[in-house]
Amino acid sequence: MYILLALIAACALGVALHYLLPRRDLRGVAVVPAITTAAAAAIYTILQWSGVGENVIWLWVASIGGGLLIAVLATLALSALRIRHDAAEKLALGI
Template sequence: MYILLALIAACALGIGVHYLLPHRDLRGVVVVPAMATAASAIVYTVMQWAGVGQDSGWLWLASIVGAVALAGVAGFALTASRHRSDAAKRAALGI
C-alpha cells in the first residue's frame, strides 16, 4: 500500500516538472508525469525486492526524487529532440 504514496507524490511532482521545463507545447501534458510515475513504480519495486525496508529513507528518496529527476531529464531530451526534428523539417521545406 505504501507504494501508492510514492506513486502519487511522483505524479504530482511530475506535473510540476512538466510546467518547469521549457517548450511544453512540444510534448503532451501527461508525458512527464507518466514517466515519473512509471519510474517511481519500477524503482520502488526493485528496491523492495532488493530488501530495502519501507521505513528506509533511501527507498522514498530514490523512488520519488530519483524518478522525478529521471522524468525531467527524459522530458527535456524528448523536447530537445522534437525541437531539432521540427527545425530540420522546416529547413527541408524552406519555411
C-alpha cells in the same frame, strides 16, 4: 500498498515539474507525470525486491527523487529531439 503513496507523490510532483520545465508547448501535459510515475514505480519495485523496507527513508527518496531526475533528463532530451526534428522538417519543406 505503500507503493501507491510513492506513485501518487511522484505523479503530483511530475505535474508540477511539467510546468517548471521549459518548452511546454512541445510536449503533452501527461508526458512528464507519466515518465515520473513509471520511473518511480520501477525504482521502488527494484529497491523492494532488493530487500529495502518501507520504513527506510532512502526508499522514498530514491523512488520519488530518482523518478523526478529521470523525468527531467528524459523531458529535456525529448524536447531537444523535437526541436531538431521540427527544424529538419521545416528545412525539408522549405519553410
